[in-house]
Amino acid sequence: MADNSNDPLALWQKMIGEMEKGFNTFANQAMASPQFSKVMNQAGGVTAGAQKQLGELMEKYLVSMNLPSRAQMIGMAERLQSIEGQLNEIKVLLLQMNAISGMTQDSVAAAPKPPRTRRPPPSPPGEQK
């Protein structure tokens, strides 16, 4: 095995690896304390609260500008989603009908399904599963 003890690149890579490990261990220890949880969740709570207020403010602004409200956009998205869902259902039905009628097409999906008769290959002699 080659001796990399003086290879600057190998030393650099080793140093990065050690630094990563050391920092992760140190950070994990710090994050395991109740104080960390308290500070993190206080900060998270403030952010979430601010986000909610901003959302409400934006909603009012959009209404005053005569732009579609969030509820209207969600309604449109729901309708699109429902259309998308129905299209998928139609596609699946068409593929099934195609397969049943035996029509040949390039689509692999319409090809007859392989038989479900496969069995696992025999184990080599002396081998236990």
Added chain:
Amino acid sequence: MNAPAGLDLASIPDRIQSEVQRAIQRSIKGVEYFSTSGPSLGSTPKDILHVRGTMNLYHYRPVEDEIYRVPILIVMATTNRGYILDMVPGQSFIEFLLKRGYDVYMLDWAAPKPEEKGLRMEDYVLDFIPDCIRRVQQDSGETDVTVIGYCFGGVLSLLYGSIFADGPMKNLICFTTPIDFREMKLFQNFADKRYFDVDRLIDSVGNVPPEMILSSFEMLRPASRAASQVQLWENIWNDEFVKSYRMFDRWATDTLPLAGEYFRDITKDLMWDNKLYNGTMSVGGRLADIADIKVPILHAVAEHDHIVPYDAAKPLIAKVGSTDKEEVMLKGGHVSLVAGANAIRRLWPKLDSWLGGRSI
């Protein structure tokens, strides 16, 4: 002047030449990196069998002339995309299963929309999974189904299997599935009941944003992202390294939001009360005790999993009621267990040899 021990003076010119070439390659490939997209992921041919809100059910097209009788339904984790199991040809668990003659379906998740914030654990366990099972049965013409759950998909599969213990699940395979949530030490601390007001969070944001989920994963190893970027720069001349980096980085950052009420259920029932481990979990008013699961079960765990530590996953096999049960531990981490080089060499063949005889 003597050379330090281990340093071969004769090799220095070659070494310098090689480093200069790599530096040039770094500059060229660095520009390429930012001007091109990564490899195309999740490209194994599939058909969308059903889409409903956050739920997507795919059927992968069989590639063998003869397949096993029992189809497989893969249940993905609700935080991540399913293409981790279908990266690129040669590194795709799905492709492997198809080539070994399995009929594969996947329940993959789309980001829940704001109006889906009310989805609860019972929607996933008592509606989405049973709906997919029914559709798999209908499409395959078979009653029995093997379920494979990845990470939290494993938790959902366990809950489903506990409640529907009389079938139609024939086999259950779990990858890195936590059941003792006390042992997820850092997540426990992040969600400390004394300081984490889950009600306030969900009432404020609706669905839990993906950035929050990603941050909580990254906080488990805060230095790793910076270190991996240094590694990328060092290896940017190496196309294979870059390809692999881009695949895993894209997947890891492609985190999904979580439906608000579902997250509230997870926090209260699993993180705080550890109900799955205690055998007191109920979903939609129905008791879900994993001791009721009697089907053959295989649990694959990773030795160096920093997201689901082994202690959190270990009790699964002891607690299920099955007599035909096995745990397999492999070297590697949470993701490399299912998609890394070790997965290709060890986990996938192991899974095939376990499942083949149970799929006829």
